[in-house]
Amino acid sequence: MSQSLHLFSPSSSSVALPKQYLRFTPSVSTSNRRFPVTSFPRRCCFSVRASASASSDPKVLETENGKPEILPHVTASPEPAAVSSDSASIEVDAVTEVELKENGFRSTRRTKLVCTIGPATCGFEQLEALAVGGMNVARINMCHGDREWHKAVIERVRRLNEEKGYAVAIMMDTEGSEIHMGDFGGAPSAKAEDGEIWTFTVRALGSSRPERTINVNYDGFAEDVTIGDELLVDGGMVRFEVIEKIGPDVKCRCTDPGLLLPRANLTFWRDGSLVRERNAMLPTISAKDWLDIDFGIAEGVDFIAISFVKSAEVINHLKSYIAARSCDSDISVIAKIESIDSLKNLEEIIQASDGAMVARGDLGAQIPLEQVPSAQQRIVQVCRQLNKPVIVASQLLESMIEYPTPTRAEVADVSEAVRQRADALMLSGESAMGQFPEKALAVLRSVSVRIEKWWREEKRHEAMELPDIGSSFSDSISEEICTSAAKMANNLGVDALFVYTKNGHMASLLSRCRPDCPIFAFTTTTSVRRRLNLQWGLIPFRLSFSDDMESNLNKTFSLLKARGMIKSGDLIIAVSDMLQSIQVMIVP
Ligand SMILES: Nc1ncnc2c1ncn2[C@@H]1O[C@H](COP(=O)(O)OP(=O)(O)O)[C@@H](O)[C@H]1O
Ligand SMILES: C=C(OP(=O)(O)O)C(=O)O
Ligand SMILES: [K+]
Ligand SMILES: [Mg+2]
Known part of the structure; x- marks a missing residue:
C-alpha cells in the first residue's frame, strides 16, 4: 500500500503548492476570511490516499440506475437542469435551507x-x-x-x-431500574404539606386509594428502609423522614413540603449519604425495559438511551x-450518566x-x-x-x-x-x-x-488535546485528515466543510474538531442522516454519490446552487471517507 500526498492542478497534473498558499499570509482582512478568495487558485486540491487505486475518469458519475452520466466541468456554471432528475435527490429540511439562505453559513446553529x-x-x-x-x-x-x-x-x-x-x-429512553413512586390514580399531582404523615407502600393500590398513600415500585422497599432514613422525592423537591414500619407500609413525616408528581424518582439517605444498595440490586435493564427495547427495534428508532448505566x-x-x-x-x-457507578x-x-x-x-x-x-x-x-x-x-x-x-x-x-x-x-x-x-x-x-x-x-479556541482514537491505520489516516481539514478551514476562513461519508464516521471526526465553519455532511441513507443530526455542527444531507469526488462536488455544487444554499465564490474544503482526500475549492 502506498501513501502519497498529491497536489494537483485543475488538469490533475502534480505541481508544487506555491509558497504563499502554504503560509496563508493574510493580505486583506474581511469579516471572517483572512485573505481574498480571488488570490486563490480556482481549484486547489491535494489528496492523501491510502491505496494506489487508479482514479476513474473524473467526469463520469454512476447514477442510481447504474448508467454513467456526463456532468459539466466544475468551472462551468451548471444549471440545475444539467444534472437531470438527480437534482431532486438532495434531501435537506426547509428550516436549514431558509437558515442558510437568510443568514449565511456562519450563523447556522451548531449545538443540537x-x-x-x-x-x-x-x-x-x-x-x-x-x-x-x-x-x-x-x-x-x-x-x-x-x-x-x-x-x-x-x-x-x-x-x-x-x-x-x-x-x-427518534430517541427512546428506557425507564430503567430506578425506584419511583406510582401515580395518583389520574390526578396530575399531589401536595405534601410540612409535618403531614404519608404512607409509602409496596401493596397494590386498587381504585379505593386511601388518602396520603403512595405506591412504591420496589418490592424490597419496606424491608430495606430503616426508621430515621430520609426519603428524597425528585432529588429533594420534597423530603420525608421514615418514622414507622408496619408490614408493607412505611409511615413518613414530610419535612420539606412540595408538589409530588406521578412516578417521581425516590432516593434514600442514611446518616447523610445515599443508600446505594437499593437500586444497585436491581438490573440496569429491567424486564419491562427489554420489552420496550424490542418495541424500539421494531419501530426503528434511531437512538436507545439506557438509564442508570453502571x-x-x-x-x-x-x-x-x-x-x-x-x-x-x-x-x-446512548449511556445515561446518572449514578455514582456510571461516574x-x-x-x-x-x-x-x-x-x-x-x-x-x-x-x-x-x-x-x-x-x-x-x-x-x-x-x-x-x-x-x-x-x-x-x-x-x-x-x-x-x-x-x-x-x-x-x-x-x-x-x-x-x-x-x-x-x-x-x-x-x-x-x-x-x-x-x-x-x-x-x-x-x-x-x-x-x-x-x-x-x-x-x-x-x-477566538477562544480551547487547547484541548484530542488523543488518537483510531484502531487501524486507515482510521488514523481519517483522523489526521479531519484534524488537518478542520485546522485549514479555520486558518483559511472557509465558508463550509463538506464531508462525503457513508457511515458517518468522517463526519463525526470533523465534528469532534469543533471547527469555526459548519460541516455539510452528505450521506447516502436517511438513517445515517438522522443519526448525524445529534452531532455538533453537522448539517446532514441525503445525497447519492460515487467514489469520484470531482463528480460528487460538481453534483453537490449544482444541486445546492439551484436551491440557493451556496453561491459562486464560496470557499469550501471537502473531505471524503472513500478517497481519504482533502480538497480546497471555490464554488464555481
Ligand atoms: N409520554 C408522556 N406522557 C405523559 N407525561 C409525560 C410523558 N413524557 C414526559 N411526561 C411528563 O414530563 C415530565 C418530564 O419528563 P422527563 O424529564 O422525561 O421525565 P421524568 O420527570 O420522569 O424524569 C414527566 O415527569 C412527566 O410529567
Ligand atoms: C434525563 C434524565 O433521566 P429521566 O428523565 O429518564 O429520569 C435525568 O435523570 O436527568
Ligand atoms: K427514562
Ligand atoms: Mg434519570
Whole structure:
C-alpha cells in the first residue's frame, strides 16, 4: 500500500503548492476570511490516499440506475437542469435551507436540540412547530405513557420527516431500574404539606386509594428502609423522614413540603449519604425495559438511551442484542450518566457506547448538587476525546414549564453547556408537559447561536488535546485528515466543510474538531442522516454519490446552487471517507 500526498492542478497534473498558499499570509482582512478568495487558485486540491487505486475518469458519475452520466466541468456554471432528475435527490429540511439562505453559513446553529415529547407536544402540528423551531431529536421517555402512545408519536415524527423533508431522529429512553413512586390514580399531582404523615407502600393500590398513600415500585422497599432514613422525592423537591414500619407500609413525616408528581424518582439517605444498595440490586435493564427495547427495534428508532448505566458490560450486551435483532443494526446506544457507578466507570462506559447523556436530574439526586457541574464538564470532555456525541439534559429551563421567560441563571447554565461545546441540549418537562414548549426551544436556539458566535469572535479556541482514537491505520489516516481539514478551514476562513461519508464516521471526526465553519455532511441513507443530526455542527444531507469526488462536488455544487444554499465564490474544503482526500475549492 502506498501513501502519497498529491497536489494537483485543475488538469490533475502534480505541481508544487506555491509558497504563499502554504503560509496563508493574510493580505486583506474581511469579516471572517483572512485573505481574498480571488488570490486563490480556482481549484486547489491535494489528496492523501491510502491505496494506489487508479482514479476513474473524473467526469463520469454512476447514477442510481447504474448508467454513467456526463456532468459539466466544475468551472462551468451548471444549471440545475444539467444534472437531470438527480437534482431532486438532495434531501435537506426547509428550516436549514431558509437558515442558510437568510443568514449565511456562519450563523447556522451548531449545538443540537433534543425535545422530550409528552402531552404538550405529541400532536402532529405541535411536533411540526418543534421541528420548525429547530428540534433535531425527539425523545420519548418510556417511564411515561404506554407503547401505543409512543408508537403514535413515532409515526407522526416519521410522517413529518417524509412529508416535510426533516431528519428529526427518534430517541427512546428506557425507564430503567430506578425506584419511583406510582401515580395518583389520574390526578396530575399531589401536595405534601410540612409535618403531614404519608404512607409509602409496596401493596397494590386498587381504585379505593386511601388518602396520603403512595405506591412504591420496589418490592424490597419496606424491608430495606430503616426508621430515621430520609426519603428524597425528585432529588429533594420534597423530603420525608421514615418514622414507622408496619408490614408493607412505611409511615413518613414530610419535612420539606412540595408538589409530588406521578412516578417521581425516590432516593434514600442514611446518616447523610445515599443508600446505594437499593437500586444497585436491581438490573440496569429491567424486564419491562427489554420489552420496550424490542418495541424500539421494531419501530426503528434511531437512538436507545439506557438509564442508570453502571458498567460497559450492559452496553456491550445491548449492542449485541440489537445487532442480532435488527439486520442493518443502525440503532445507536446512548449511556445515561446518572449514578455514582456510571461516574466511576465513565471512560469504559463511554468507550462502549455510541454517545452519552449527562442526566443531571438523577445525577443530582445521587451525588451532592455542587458536584454536578464538574461531573458535567468531565463527561463532556471524555465524550469529545473519545468522539462520542454528548447531550446535556435536565432542568436547563425548568422555570419555563410555568413561565414564558427563563431565569437569568438558567440562561447562564445553557450558555455554559454551549461553551463546553456539548453536542446537544435537551428539554424534558419544558417540552413534554410545560406551558411554553416552543418558547423554551427558541431560548435554547438563540442562546446557542449567540454563545457560539461569541466564542468564535473571541477566538477562544480551547487547547484541548484530542488523543488518537483510531484502531487501524486507515482510521488514523481519517483522523489526521479531519484534524488537518478542520485546522485549514479555520486558518483559511472557509465558508463550509463538506464531508462525503457513508457511515458517518468522517463526519463525526470533523465534528469532534469543533471547527469555526459548519460541516455539510452528505450521506447516502436517511438513517445515517438522522443519526448525524445529534452531532455538533453537522448539517446532514441525503445525497447519492460515487467514489469520484470531482463528480460528487460538481453534483453537490449544482444541486445546492439551484436551491440557493451556496453561491459562486464560496470557499469550501471537502473531505471524503472513500478517497481519504482533502480538497480546497471555490464554488464555481
Ligand atoms: N409520554 C408522556 N406522557 C405523559 N407525561 C409525560 C410523558 N413524557 C414526559 N411526561 C411528563 O414530563 C415530565 C418530564 O419528563 P422527563 O424529564 O422525561 O421525565 P421524568 O420527570 O420522569 O424524569 C414527566 O415527569 C412527566 O410529567
Ligand atoms: C434525563 C434524565 O433521566 P429521566 O428523565 O429518564 O429520569 C435525568 O435523570 O436527568
Ligand atoms: K427514562
Ligand atoms: Mg434519570
